[in-house]
Amino acid sequence: KTKELDATSKELIPSDDWFQTDSSITVTIYTKQKDIISELVIVDYQDGKLRGEIILKDYSYILNVELSYAIQEDVAVHTTGKVGKVEIILKKKDNITWKNLGQPLEGHHSFIRCTDRGFHYRKCKLISKTDVTHNTKLFCLMLPQSTHLQVPVGQHIYLKQIIAGTEIVKPYTPVSSSLIPELPNLTAHIFLMIKIYPNGLFTPELDHLQIGEYIYVSNPEGSFKKSQVQTVDDLFLLAAGTGFTPMVKLLSYALNNVCSLRIVKLMFFNKTEGDILWRNKLEELAFQDKRFDVEFILSEPEKEWTGKQGKISSSLLSEFVKRSKDDSKLLICICGPAPFTEQGIRFLQDLGYSSEDIHSFTA
Ligand code: FAD
Ligand code: NAD
Known part of the structure; x- marks a missing residue:
């Protein structure tokens, strides 16, 4: 109809x-x-x-x-x-x-x-599962041969499992296989970086999924538009924990496709050093591409940590978000636990950034 x-x-x-x-x-x-x-x-x-x-x-x-x-x-x-x-x-x-x-x-x-229009799901096969940190894994799912589906930058999908007889659905944001992929990404594969919460409802079940077993994957969803980043000079990414996932494809897209881009800075908030996702890959990318810089901020650092400490704050943001030129066009993207994102947006607004300057990733 x-x-x-x-x-x-x-x-x-x-x-x-x-x-x-x-x-x-x-x-x-x-x-x-x-x-x-x-x-x-x-x-x-x-x-x-x-x-x-x-x-x-x-x-x-x-x-x-x-x-x-x-x-x-x-x-x-x-x-x-x-x-x-x-x-x-x-x-x-x-x-x-x-x-x-x-x-x-x-x-x-x-x-x-x-x-x-509701969601349509197809069964995808788990191809591999590799450790990223002590509690986070990279899952590679393969779409059926008879499916054509690509997840756009900044969008997420829903995974569906039947747990104790009830359908449970949770959103996840696909990443690439690596920050600097050696091979072109295979479009039939979806990579998901997922933190397992021992007391969680969904992720322990997902962790038990064996290679060769199947899980339902939905169509993509999300409000991010590539046009938001296509003409920017400066891109600031604020990520906390697995809120890093939408930044992965966005980083590659921006560095490889946005001609006007002068700087990309990622401020990555985690509890401890051991929680930092793809730290080596991020440092390698910063070494390879002079436009990109990354800073790690820990909220529960070990004694040896000499880097920045604390949670998101107005002073951290005013120090971090600096235009490369007075008139540069910027975009600030933010993702993490809801209180992190809400506080971050409020601090940025107080610092004078408008809603067009800010994109928050949410469901
Ligand atoms: P839950 O059952 O939701 O529990 C999570 C944690 O909270 C556990 O530690 C649990 O003990 C605790 N908890 C639960 N209820 C309570 C309570 N009432 N009081 C106190 N503590 C409680 N996650 C990723 O890892 N990777 C992604 O790429 C990703 N993308 C996302 C994209 C979007 C758009 C959104 C909205 C979320 C995304 N998430 C992502 C988060 C994901 O959807 C799930 O929320 C996450 O995997 C937790 O699911 P769970 O059912 O295992 O845990
Ligand atoms: P975590 O508990 O390990 O915390 C990581 C960092 O977030 C902390 O070090 C701290 O700096 C900050 N933080 C946590 N709670 C905060 C609070 N109440 N106020 C201010 N700062 C706080 O994070 P995690 O377990 O990896 O959780 C990541 C979150 O990101 C989840 O809630 C997940 O749903 C969300 N997420 C959302 C999307 C999306 O909306 N597109 C995508 C991926 C992840």
Whole structure:
């Protein structure tokens, strides 16, 4: 069903069509919008059902069909940004002529606000689990071959497990395999850096997941837009504990894609030295890229610690957030425990930074 839309939105409702060759089926979606990129398209094929979602600003266009005939597992997606065309290419299992694509399922052809469309989950296989610190691990999940999904910078996914008969869902922010990846990141893999809380509800169960076992992963969600960072001169990142996770892809994106960028500074708050995530990698990156600098602040340091101590404060922030030029455009990103983020935003506002200068990562 198409929800109520205003006149402008109606003109923007996509249309679609399909055609076939002896061996393939192509479903084409004409989005009527430019700049369509691969990460705006999510496609799944599970149990004979094809579900496609194209994200067009605040709306999603949904295709949901029970296919009439069998297809092979690998599904390809092509986007032609300039004309706003998306093609989903399916390989026929049998070399026969299809009379129709299939039977429509719930929500087929709907164009609805992203916030109204609920989540779709697919089963992903745990490929590896490696220690990052004494209580934090890097989990590598593999998407099914028949899924096309890329998590944009600054967005998170939800993991779902059934614990004692109840579905439990928690958000996690994908990172890259490393800060300076030796190999291009494989798009079929999702890396998650997750802290295990011994008394937690979800993470101890996750910790027990064995290599080769499966977990449900949702579509991405989040309010961060790449355009917020595309023209900045100075980028300041304030992270506490696992609040570091959204900074990982953001750092790589900024250093590799933002031409105007002059400085990137990460202020990383942790309890002890042993809690610092990817410390060596951060120091190596700071050594390799002169634009990047990192500072560690510990709230419960050991006696030997000679670096900065304490929690987030106005004086730490005024010392840290300094423009590289008087008129430089800046962005300050913040993420961590809710009280950390709330206090940080308040201190920054008191220091005169506007809401456009600040982005906080929250669910
Ligand atoms: P919980 O059961 O929530 O408990 C967490 C801790 O709080 C435990 O130590 C527990 O003993 C204590 N606790 C629970 N209830 C109480 C209470 N009433 N009083 C006092 N203490 C209590 N985490 C990551 O590790 N990596 C990520 O990439 C990541 N991304 C996130 C992205 C978003 C948008 C958000 C909102 C959160 C993210 N988180 C991330 C946090 C994650 O979603 C979970 O909250 C976290 O994994 C804890 O889940 P849990 O069920 O194991 O613990
Ligand atoms: P932690 O308890 O190890 O604390 C790390 C640091 O945060 C501390 O050293 C301290 O400097 C600061 N801090 C903690 N509590 C504070 C408080 N009450 N006031 C001021 N500063 C405080 O952190 P953790 O266990 O790694 O937790 C990380 C948090 O980040 C979780 O709450 C998680 O939900 C959140 N998180 C959010 C997102 C997101 O919203 N996108 C992503 C990842 C993590």
